[in-house]
Amino acid sequence: MKQVNRDCKIVQDLLPNYIEGLTDEVTNQYIEEHIATCSECTNVLKAMQGDISVEEFDQEKEINYLKGIRKRVKRTIAIVSLLVVIIAVGIVLYVSQKSKLQITNYTFLRAEFVSQEERTIDGNVYGTLIAVIDEKGVCKSTRIVYKGYNDEELNRIYELMKSDEYYCSNVQLVDDEIHYNINTWNTYKKNEVKNHWKTEFNIEQIEEI
Numbered sequence: 666m667k668q669v670n671r672d673c674k675i676v677q678d679l680l681p682n683y684i685e686g687l688t689d690e691v692t693n694q695y696i697e698e699h700i701a702t703c704s705e706c707t708n709v710l711k712a713m714q715g716d717i718s719v720e721e722f723d724q725e726k727e728i729n730y731l732k733g734i735r736k737r738v739k740r741t742i743a744i745v746s747l748l749v750v751i752i753a754v755g756i757v758l759y760v761s762q763k764s765k766l767q768i769t770n771y772t773f774l775r776a777e778f779v780s781q782e783e784r785t786i787d788g789n790v791y792g793t794l795i796a797v798i799d800e801k802g803v804c805k806s807t808r809i810v811y812k813g814y815n816d817e818e819l820n821r822i823y824e825l826m827k828s829d830e831y832y833c834s835n836v837q838l839v840d841d842e843i844h845y846n847i848n849t850w851n852t853y854k855k856n857e858v859k860n861h862w863k864t865e866f867n868i869e870q871i872e873e874i
């Protein structure tokens with residue numbers, strides 16, 4: 666009985682190393698021979714192996730937990746990316762919509778007039794006025810086109826207008842027409858522009874586009 670207890674003590678001391686595979690073959694044989702005949706040590710071994718599997722179970726739980734975190738991080742990244750894309754698309758749509766609105770908010774005044782003048786082909790000069798009015802009803806620019814001057818007069822006016830940067834800009838000769846911007850009415854209200862056109866060019870009808 667004493668001998669058995671002593672073997673049990675030794676075997677049970679060795680079991681942790683045995684389970685970890687740290688014992689040599691001779692020791693293993695000794696342990697296995699004892700285990701085969703000793704139910705107590707068999708139970709101790711089973712219990713120790715059970716401990717290990719509990720550890721393994723914990724490890725597995727930890728791995729699953731980490732996997733869970735990784736999954737949540739991935740999901741968070743996906744959601745944030747999606748939000749960034751949605752916000753970016755929203756900004757692009759908003760900006761493009763806004764610039765579209767700005768264009769459609771402009772109105773245009775258009776009028777044609779004829780005036781008798783010398784140095785023209787048929788005694789008349791034919792003019793077209795186009796003013797850009799912004800959403801607040803203020804004139805941003807006015808383009809005028811004259812047709813009907815003879816070549817000499819066309820060139821004379823062209824040089825004259827090009828030399829006067831205060832009154833006009835963007836002077837162009839287009840075939841037998843002269844085009845330029847009149848800056849005089851910039852910042853005028855729409856109705857003021859209309860009144861000036863009516864008195865200065867003897868215009869009766871002004872189109873609003």
Ligand SMILES: [Zn+2]
Nearest residue numbers: 672673703706
């Ligand atoms: Zn034993």
